[in-house]
Amino acid sequence: MWRGEELRIDPEKCIGCGNCSSYCTMLGGIMRFERDRKNPTRIYYVIDEDECVECSVCLRSGCCPMEALYQPELVWPRTVRKNFSDPLKIHPETRIPGRGTEEMKTNEVTGRYRRGMYGMACELGRPGVGARFHDVEKVAGALAALGIVFEENNPVTKLMVDRKKGLINPEVKNEKVLSAIVEFMIPAERLPEVLEVLDRVSQEVSTVFSGDIIARIGEDGSVPYLKEIQGRGRFLSINGKSNVGLGRPLAAV
Amino acid sequence: MTHTLHRRGDRESLGQDYIVFTMSAKKLNEEGSAERMTKFLGILLKHRPVNYGDMVTGNCYVKSREEIVQNIQSTSIVHGVFTDEEEVVEILKELKEADLGISVVISGIHDATETGCRKSGLAKHTVENSLGIFGQYKKLPADEILQLTTMCGHGMVPANLVERVITEIKRGKKSVREGAVELTRPCHCGIYNPIRAERLLGRLVPLVTLDA
Numbered sequence: 001m002w003r004g005e006e007l008r009i010d011p012e013k014c015i016g017c018g019n020c021s022s023y024c025t026m027l028g029g030i031m032r033f034e035r036d037r038k039n040p041t042r043i044y045y046v047i048d049e050d051e052c053v054e055c056s057v058c059l060r061s062g063c064c065p066m067e068a069l070y071q072p073e074l075v076w077p078r079t080v081r082k083n084f085s086d087p088l089k090i091h092p093e094t095r096i097p098g099r100g101t102e103e104m105k106t107n108e109v110t111g112r113y114r115r116g117m118y119g120m121a122c123e124l125g126r127p128g129v130g131a132r133f134h135d136v137e138k139v140a141g142a143l144a145a146l147g148i149v150f151e152e153n154n155p156v157t158k159l160m161v162d163r164k165k166g167l168i169n170p171e172v173k174n175e176k177v178l179s180a181i182v183e184f185m186i187p188a189e190r191l192p193e194v195l196e197v198l199d200r201v202s203q204e205v206s207t208v209f210s211g212d213i214i215a216r217i218g219e220d221g222s223v224p225y226l227k228e229i230q231g232r233g234r235f236l237s238i239n240g241k242s243n244v245g246l247g248r249p250l251a252a253v
Numbered sequence: 254m255t256h257t258l259h260r261r262g263d264r265e266s267l268g269q270d271y272i273v274f275t276m277s278a279k280k281l282n283e284e285g286s287a288e289r290m291t292k293f294l295g296i297l298l299k300h301r302p303v304n305y306g307d308m309v310t311g312n313c314y315v316k317s318r319e320e321i322v323q324n325i326q327s328t329s330i331v332h333g334v335f336t337d338e339e340e341v342v343e344i345l346k347e348l349k350e351a352d353l354g355i356s357v358v359i360s361g362i363h364d365a366t367e368t369g370c371r372k373s374g375l376a377k378h379t380v381e382n383s384l385g386i387f388g389q390y391k392k393l394p395a396d397e398i399l400q401l402t403t404m405c406g407h408g409m410v411p412a413n414l415v416e417r418v419i420t421e422i423k424r425g426k427k428s429v430r431e432g433a434v435e436l437t438r439p440c441h442c443g444i445y446n447p448i449r450a451e452r453l454l455g456r457l458v459p460l461v462t463l464d465a
Contacts (some may be wrong), residue, residue, distance in 0.1 A: 022417040023439070027394055028415050057439050087256075087308065087407040087441055091267045099407075100255060104367050106278035106356040107379040121255065122387070127399060128408050129392045150280060178408045181255075195384075202387035211327050211384035217377050223363075225382075233383035239257055239362045244370055245378035246348060247278060247356035 008052070011036075013068035014044035020069060023058040025085075025178055026051060026130055053130050053178045054081035056088070077172045080133075084177035094220065099123075100181045101153050104214045104243050111251025118186050118225060119214030122198065125179035126210045133159070134173045134181050136207040140166030142201040143184060146193060151183035188215075191228055256406030257332075257360035257444055259383045260359045261399050264362065266453065270404075270446050271341045271361035273297060275349040275353075282354060283327045289353040290320060296347050297333035306333040307445020314438050314447075334446050338365045345373035360444075397457050401450055405440035414439070422458050429454050 009020070009031070021029035030051040036042040053111060059069050066245045074082055083089050084099050100121070104113060113119045122139050126129030143150075144166030150157040161169050166182075186194055191213075198211060229236045257272045275284035275293045297305060298318075306312030308330040310321050325331060335341050341359060348357055363380070370377055384419045386393070393399065394412040401415045402408070418432040427435070433451035 022414045023411060024413055025408050025411045027392070027412050057411065060441075061439060087409070092349065102276065102278060103255070104379040104381050105274075105276055105358050109278040109281050109356060113379055119381075123255065123259075126260065126406075126408060127386070127393070127403050129389070150282035151342070198384075198387060205388050208386050208388040208390065208392060210255075210386055212255055212258055212381055214379060214381045214386055216295070216379050220275055221376070223380055223382075229382075229384070235383075237259075237383035237385070238264060238364070239260060239270075239360070240380060240382040241255070241358050241360045241372070241383075242363070242366050242377045243356060243358050243379040244345065244375045246353070246375070247282060 008047045008069060008071065010068040010070060011044045011046070011173055013066040016043035016045060016087070017065065018045060019063040019065070020045060020058045023061040023063050025053065025055050025057050025128060027128060051176065051201055052081070053085040053245050054078070054179050055085040055174050056082070060181060077175055080159070080172045080175045081177050084180050099155060099179060099213055100183065101151060103183070104241065107216065107243055108245045108250055109247040113185070113214055113216050115216050116188055117216065118188055118191060119183070120186060121181050121183045121212050122193065123181045124205070124209040124210045125177060125180050125207050125209070129208050130176050131180055131207040131209070132174055132176045133168045133180065135207050136182060137166060137168040137173065138205050139201050139209065140168065142166075142181050142197050143194070146190070146197060148184045148186065148194070150183065154181060154183040156180050156182055191225065192232075195234070217238065255381065256442060258381060259403055259406060261396065261403045266400065266449060267362050268365065269339070269452070270449050271335045271338060271359060271366070272332055272444050273289065273335065273341060273344055273359050274330060274444070275355050276330040277327055277355055277356050286327045286355055287325050287329065289355045290329050291325045292351060292353055293348070293355065293357070294322060294325065294331050294333070296344060298350060300333075300335065300340050300344050302333035302335055303448045304437060304443050304445055305332060306441070307331050308442045311441055312437070312443030312445070314434060330442065332442055332444050334444060335444070336448050338369055341366070342369045342372045345369055345375055349373055349375055351387045371426065392415040397453070401436060401453055404450065406444065407441070409439040409441055410436050419454065419458055419461055420463060422454065423461060423463055429458065
């Protein structure tokens with residue numbers, strides 16, 4: 001069991017240069033220096049384990065001239081941090097490296113997003129702030145109250161103990177990750193109420209989240225949600241992703 | 254996973270930022286997909302991407318071309334980054350011709366990618382947009398920094414590193430190009446645009462004043 005006292009910077013090797021702080025994905029860095037009690041002229045850095053999201057960016061960067069950074073073996077529920085923060089880790093459920101699913105990227109083959117439906121996602125902690133699962137639960141709970149059905153293959157959904165209420169496994173609720181995606185699908189006509197809920201719950205969380213929307217292109221070539229969102233004066237990015245339909249076999253959508 | 258979405262910037266800056274990538278649909282067209290993704294990357298490489306990589310292996314600033322190509326697997330997500338929309342049109346034409354049977358996604362300004370699809374005889378099937386950032390904005394760095402960090406959708410390019418790179422450029426320890434490359438390396442997938450980063454840093458650095 002992780003007890004919170006494991007170090008990731010070997011204090012014997014660390015020379016206190018602070019290079020690792022630059023590679024910390026948490027704004028401002030979560031490393032702090034301490035003074036060697038036996039030799040007060042010497043300082044070394046320690047990692048705030050509770051704030052570390054286990055992204056491994058500092059480790060991979062090779063930034064430490066003394067190779068003082070090291071990764072102890074993680075155990076549940078600490079493993080959740082790495083699964084959600086380090087994109088090199090392939091989720092066992094989705095078999096995809098990263099935090100989400102194939103979503104629209106293979107939609108011409110999977111037929112997941114059909115006309116009349118919108119895919120939506122809230123990526124808590126993105127960009128670069130990080131999130132704890134109690135905040136993930138707030139967003140999931142608010143959406144669940146609308147009767148939203150969460151994406152089955154999404155890693156956050158797998159952590160839910162009650163999908164109808166959006167409740168997250170209590171064992172992981174205080175775990176902090178770089179980001180975690182609440183992913184779901186709605187009938188197009190429910191978009192206004194979902195946006196309203198997201199606006200409300202965004203004031204209740206202690207982090208940020210990035211929202212997105214997905215749709216199958218209309219038969220006339222239009223983007224179905226465009227007018228609805230722009231008509232409400234809401235932000236909609238000028239850039240985004242487009243699946244150009246080259247995958248086979250084609251799904252019947 | 255929306256790793257190429259949520260890139261921030263104005264039209265001019267985002268107009269030099271296109272990502273073309275592929276992945277297999279698990280259990281549906283996964284079989285033989287490694288070979289098809291290798292061919293896909295071969296097509297991209299002919300058009301001299303400013304960055305490329307595979308989520309399984311890493312980007313071309315960290316791994317060799319051989320390592321990336323030889324390690325493509327059915328779970329791979331293979332990407333190439335381009336700065337010229339006409340180049341993307343040519344790539345789409347070749348991908349259509351090659352008929353590899355795997356999904357292809359382009360990420361960029363929607364107007365431009367729509368035109369690109371039309372010119373190459375393709376039509377968009379499914380689209381995705383960012384709805385922006387919700388919540389505690391006060392926890393975010395300045396938007397100029399976010400434009401640089403959000404080019405890695407997995408958040409592997411820290412705002413702290415951007416600030417350090419700016420300081421090093423300002424102090425003459427690094428060129429703007431070297432700074433851009435340093436920011437490109439941590440983005441494992443190879444979707445970070447070093448040319449755009451160079452332009453953004455070139456614009457930002459003169460505006461920054463260092464403490465004495």
